[in-house]
Amino acid sequence: xxxxxxxxxxxxxxxxxRIHLVVITLIAxxxxxxFSAPWFIKPQYKSTAILYPSNxxxxxxxxSTELMLQIFxxxxxxxxxxxxxxxxxxxxxxxxxKNYKSKVxxxxxxxxxxxxxxxxxxxIEIMDVDPVLACNMVKSMVTLFNAKARLLQRDKSEEVLKxxxxxxxxxxxxxxxxxxxxxxxxxxYGLLDYTVQVREASRAYYKTxxxxxxxxxxxxxxxxxxxxxxxxxxxxxxxxxxxxxxxQEYEFALKDVKKDLTYSNYITSPVPADKxxxxxxxxxxxxSTVSAFSIALITILLVEKNRNNSxxxx
Numbered sequence: 098x099x100x101x102x103x104x105x106x107x108x109x110x111x112x113x114x115r116i117h118l119v120v121i122t123l124i125a126x127x128x129x130x131x132f133s134a135p136w137f138i139k140p141q142y143k144s145t146a147i148l149y150p151s152n153x154x155x156x157x158x159x160x161s162t163e164l165m166l167q168i169f170x171x172x173x174x175x176x177x178x179x180x181x182x183x184x185x186x187x188x189x190x191x192x193x194x195k196n197y198k199s200k201v202x203x204x205x206x207x208x209x210x211x212x213x214x215x216x217x218x219x220x221i222e223i224m225d226v227d228p229v230l231a232c233n234m235v236k237s238m239v240t241l242f243n244a245k246a247r248l249l250q251r252d253k254s255e256e257v258l259k260x261x262x263x264x265x266x267x268x269x270x271x272x273x274x275x276x277x278x279x280x281x282x283x284x285x286y287g288l289l290d291y292t293v294q295v296r297e298a299s300r301a302y303y304k305t306x307x308x309x310x311x312x313x314x315x316x317x318x319x320x321x322x323x324x325x326x327x328x329x330x331x332x333x334x335x336x337x338x339x340x341x342x343x344x345q346e347y348e349f350a351l352k353d354v355k356k357d358l359t360y361s362n363y364i365t366s367p368v369p370a371d372k373x374x375x376x377x378x379x380x381x382x383x384x385s386t387v388s389a390f391s392i393a394l395i396t397i398l399l400v401e402k403n404r405n406n407s408x409x410x411x
Contacts, residue, residue: 107398114397118390125389129382140373142228146221146235147214147365152358153246154253162217165242165361168249169211169219174241175202181237182230218364228369235367246360258350265340265347272336 111118150161159167168174179185185192185201194200210222221238225231 129385142370144231
């Protein structure tokens with residue numbers, strides 16, 4: 098190309114072939130206008146939503162936003178949207194076509210863009226020939242996400258509840274057993290409060306001989322069963338404290354299972370677009386016109402070069 102431009106006068110060539118270049122350029126303009134018209138390229142409308150995750154508990158080192166992205170891209174949500182809006186028919190794909198589902202999913206994925214922003218939010222963009230349908234699909238996707246997230250979180254909460262319930266019931270059984278043993282010591286040996294009873298029995302025993310017999314019996318019971326009473330009492334108090342904590346954990350887990358939360362917050366809500374996103378006709382016309390002019394000019398330069406070479410050889 099360098100030799101062409103160095104050996105030929107470009108301006109003179111353009112003047113010489115001006116009619117051809119003008120005709121080709123005009124044809125390119127007309128054709129690009131026609132073929133970018135709605136009856137050739139259906140206008141596409143975009144609906145957008147921006148969301149922040151909320152109440153999502155990640156499973157590992159992932160962030161709540163990354164978990165949100167994974168749920169949005171799950172097969173369950175894609176399949177539900179395809180069934181909900183009969184997208185196979187909407188995309189004009191025959192149901193008896195080979196690999197029907199794969200084709201529908203492929204078209205759907207080409208029209209949907211879900212990505213994380215730099216601010217840890219998630220943006221959903223859906224393109225469609227129907228602006229209302231595109232908006233409704235975004236809303237439905239968010240609704241399906243909340244349902245899927247609620248199911249996942251509830252499954253996790255039910256596992257926690259099951260463990261908490263087992264621990265709670267085991268501790269209750271232990272507490273009941275300790276209480277039974279303590280009640281037996283109280284009823285059979287009259288042991289109520291070891292420290293107080295030792296002090297009062299000793300005082301009565303040394304004070305008067307008339308009450309010494311009763312006090313002596315109490316002291317004997319305290320000597321024989323006092324150690325067991327103290328041991329069981331300490332276990333009972335510790336078990337009671339643990340029981341109360343486990344009860345709180347169980348009640349919290351039960352509440353967590355029954356709660357009905359929303360797992361996304363709208364920053365930007367989807368609305369039906371009033372202006373098409375694709376195609377941009379002026380850009381198509383501009384690119385087509387410039388391309389046609391450039392190709393025509395290069396072709397003309399090559400023709401002129403060959404003619405000059407032929408004349409030189411002659």
